[in-house]
């Protein structure tokens with residue numbers, strides 16, 4: 124067998140795309156071809172829709188997709204976390220049932236982790252799962268659940284045991300969102316969007332085979348999901364925009380953008396849109412402003428260095444080395460970048476920063492940045508929690524004395540009255 | 543310089559705080575912010591009938607109470623705390639001062655009593671489409687016509703400009719530039735040729751408008767061509783009042799976040815018990831107290847005609863700009879997910895902090911003004 128290099132892989136991908144890409148295919152039909160060939164997620168196992176290729180080849184292969192204009196597998200939102208978690212911990216039945224439909228975009232997922240009483244302290248969840256007869260019965264409430272209104276499946280963290288310390292009493296489930304016992308109520312955000320929700324369970328049902336790993340192992344599984352979520356926040360993700368090209372697949376992709384991907388449409392703004400800074404400074408004639416130039420330069424420095432830090436972390440991971448501390452920094456850095464970008468956009472925009480919607484620059488994009496960036500340092504684990512993780516798990520500083528990890532969860536003081 | 547408030551001033555503040563807590567709860571703020579006007583006559587009338595607030599800094603001879611900038615600043619600070627939705631800043635701070643600083647004796651007698659009672663709601667239109675806050679940027683022209691003038695041009699970011707009864711407009715004689723040829727004019731809110739459009743604002747608790755003038759009949763206010771100095775003085779008062787308003791908002795946010803953190807449990811304990819929170823809370827207190835000191839000092843400096851007032855006013859505004867926004871960012875962060883929701887009130891102050899940050903010039907602009915004074 125000849126040696127696999129990035130160039131040889133790209134050539135192979137190019138040839139395959141040339142032969143198979145056809146914009147007149149249905150979107151799902153096309154993505155099924157990607158799943159069958161392994162070119163949609165080449166770093167996944169061969170057995171499960173991938174080609175067992177190193178993650179590092181991904182970027183090059185994506186460029187081949189771009190060059191020919193081919194659409195990739197569905198990537199937006201929580202579905203990628205679902206896929207990563209199922210790949211790591213799911214049974215063959217889970218993989219069979221879910222992975223392909225995640226890639227084709229037929230299924231949309233949400234993450235039922237946070238609750239009114241437990242956000243940072245996820246392990247303090249009080250939504251209960253009780254085994255009754257032959258099924259799990261779920262009661263309780265989740266909150267801030269992005270995309271729950273579009274999701275047909277959910278990743279659920281629930282309490283199965285109240286008599287053991289909090290981390291030990293959790294279990295991880297896959298929940299069918301399409302049942303009357305699950306009620307989704309939208310929550311409006313300060314930026315005017317309503318991409319997250321409250322989700323209520325009144326005797327919602329889960330068949331036993333949708334427990335992920337074992338009873339009591341929920342925290343370990345959730346950690347996998349969270350690790351992927353936080354790694355995904357390192358700024359390397361490019362937020363695809365729907366293309367204007369003609370063809371059935373493109374038409375259907377545009378529909379996907381307007382429906383299931385809709386909750387994520389302000390996500391580029393919440394990251395601060397560093398990509399717009401130079402263009403905006405030029406357009407407003409402020410590129411020559413010496414003070415502003417310095418601020419822009421500082422922002423670009425931080426943003427570039429962050430990108431290279433993330434690349435360095437990924438490169439280390441690809442070479443099989445354990446991920447170094449660089450890998451944990453991305454999410455925290457992204458908050459710094461978002462805030463700095465907010466400052467720079469405000470300086471550039473001046474009085475117009477008081478406006479919004481069509482009266483404001485770029486049809487409201489700048490205003491949306493300014494009122495969306497606070498989410499970056501909260502969603503997916505707050506800055507304070509990231510700092511604790513970096514300090515305690517990466518830097519191995521002595522742990523904070525804990526008041527709640529060694530006693531039965533029943534006895535831990537919390538926000539919501541004990542049931 | 544006075545470094546403490548008098549007993550009467552403290553009492554005045556206490557009364558105001560109680561009044562606004564009762565009259566301007568956030569349910570009321572939210573109701574008014576959803577209206578296009580952004581305030582209502584009924585509430586405005588009460589504010590003036592019961593407390594005579596618009597009259598505070600207007601001299602007694604013109605129907606006011608004759609207090610100074612310190613008292614006006616106290617009102618602004620308390621209004622900033624409670625996010626009161628009223629055309630107070632437009633009428634009592636901007637317009638009243640412009641008229642006081644520029645008007646002739648008879649004009650003041652004619653215009654100020656109505657403003658003092660609140661029967662006339664006035665504003666000042668000076669900024670234009672380019673969003674510059676300096677007088678030299680004025681392009682709106684005033685052409686003599688008959689016994690009066692005709693205005694042509696456009697003003698933007700005019701506070702309560704779409705609802706004011708009386709608009710004081712900064713305009714220039716055709717062919718002039720810089721600070722020459724500038725005059726103030728008064729225009730009736732319903733004047734022919736004036737088009738008023740409410741702008742879509744990020745901070746809905748403070749409404750802005752765009753005004754277009756097409757040969758609009760206007761009366762000269764004060765001396766023709768001599769508006770630059772009174773305008774500058776008006777802007778000093780405005781910057782100082784805004785700095786106080788912002789300090790009030792920041793202080794309120796700081797307190798509300800602290801209260802929340804003491805109540806909110808995670809990991810089996812209040813989040814306020816985490817050392818990282820304590821450090822943040824302590825830093826926030828330091829910052830807000832600095833901003834308050836700067837704002838209070840600046841108001842006292844105006845009342846005592848301190849010769850450094852130009853630098854001091856800008857120092858206070860720059861300090862308030864940075865502090866209010868930073869406090870608001872912390873406040874949302876301390877609230878976590880709920881802080882990012884529409885229904886949580888933190889976002890109301892966040893948006894006020896955001897708009898106040900650039901209103902009347904951002905921190906960079908004001909630091910520059912300060913340095914031009916002190917490093918000249």
Ligand SMILES: Cc1cc2nc3c(=O)[nH]c(=O)nc-3n(C[C@H](O)[C@H](O)[C@H](O)COP(=O)(O)OP(=O)(O)OC[C@H]3O[C@@H](n4cnc5c(N)ncnc54)[C@H](O)[C@@H]3O)c2cc1C
Nearest residue numbers: 236237242243267268269502503505507816875876878879
């Ligand atoms: C836009 C958005 C989308 C989201 N989407 C989802 C989703 O799809 N699914 C989901 O499950 N959740 C989602 N979340 C929820 C998010 O994960 C939580 O909001 C976050 O983890 C914080 O939890 P909390 O809101 O309960 O705040 P809290 O945990 O109450 O935190 C309040 C404050 O206390 C601080 N704090 C807490 N513990 C400590 C400590 N030990 N030391 C120092 N400070 C501490 C926090 O940093 C924060 O500043 C989303 C949130 C946002 C904003």
